Amino acid sequence: MVTRNIMYLIRCGSLFLRGRHLRTAFPALRSLISRIGAVLVRGALTPLFDRLCLTLGTILFLVTLFVSTTDWRGKRILLPPDRGQKETAGAMGEAGEKTLGERIEEYMFDRIGEFTAYNPVPAQTGPLPFLMASGKYVYEKALACPERYTFGTKIHIDGLGIYTCEDRMARRFRRKENFDILMFSVEEAKNFGRRLLKFRIVPDPPAAR
Numbered sequence: 001m002v003t004r005n006i007m008y009l010i011r012c013g014s015l016f017l018r019g020r021h022l023r024t025a026f027p028a029l030r031s032l033i034s035r036i037g038a039v040l041v042r043g044a045l046t047p048l049f050d051r052l053c054l055t056l057g058t059i060l061f062l063v064t065l066f067v068s069t070t071d072w073r074g075k076r077i078l079l080p081p082d083r084g085q086k087e088t089a090g091a092m093g094e095a096g097e098k099t100l101g102e103r104i105e106e107y108m109f110d111r112i113g114e115f116t117a118y119n120p121v122p123a124q125t126g127p128l129p130f131l132m133a134s135g136k137y138v139y140e141k142a143l144a145c146p147e148r149y150t151f152g153t154k155i156h157i158d159g160l161g162i163y164t165c166e167d168r169m170a171r172r173f174r175r176k177e178n179f180d181i182l183m184f185s186v187e188e189a190k191n192f193g194r195r196l197l198k199f200r201i202v203p204d205p206p207a208a209r
Helices: 003-016 020-044 050-066 083-098 100-106 184-194
Strands: 112-117 142-145 154-157 161-168 178-182 195-202
Touching: 112 184, 161 178
Parallel strands: 112 178, 142 161
Antiparallel strands: 112 195, 142 178, 154 161, 154 195
């Protein structure tokens, strides 16, 4: 009987340590008091050992009650359940939108090309220097590409940024990775010269559902 009562004391203490509401532990506590009263009436707690067990159990209960009602939880910052769940779900959602391969591709330049620069002047482009092969007027970050690259293709050049294929290279470069960067400054185009640079094709964004 004493062992059973001690187990009830430990159960009451564990309910407090788990952070449950006091009302959850009170039914077990009331049941324990009733059991102890019944045993006292029958005179079963007269031996010294039984009294010692009851005293130790009571002390254990009081200690667990004191610890559970004070902020002795390692000074952890506990977020409200709703906020923590929403933040965790948001982070998981953002991470789940892209596959591992897509994240690697974003930072991997898998091709090497020869890049030069040109100016929108008749000597370099023809009679309509301000009109590109795509039908658009010249603008910064436009690029002349071989024919196998369709107009509008985004090319990320390592160290320079993202350019868009809007013009065409000469036919003799159709089998090579040669590109011409449009620049409005003649001096800047000369200083650029001819460079071997790594680049990658930027994938099209997914279509809206």
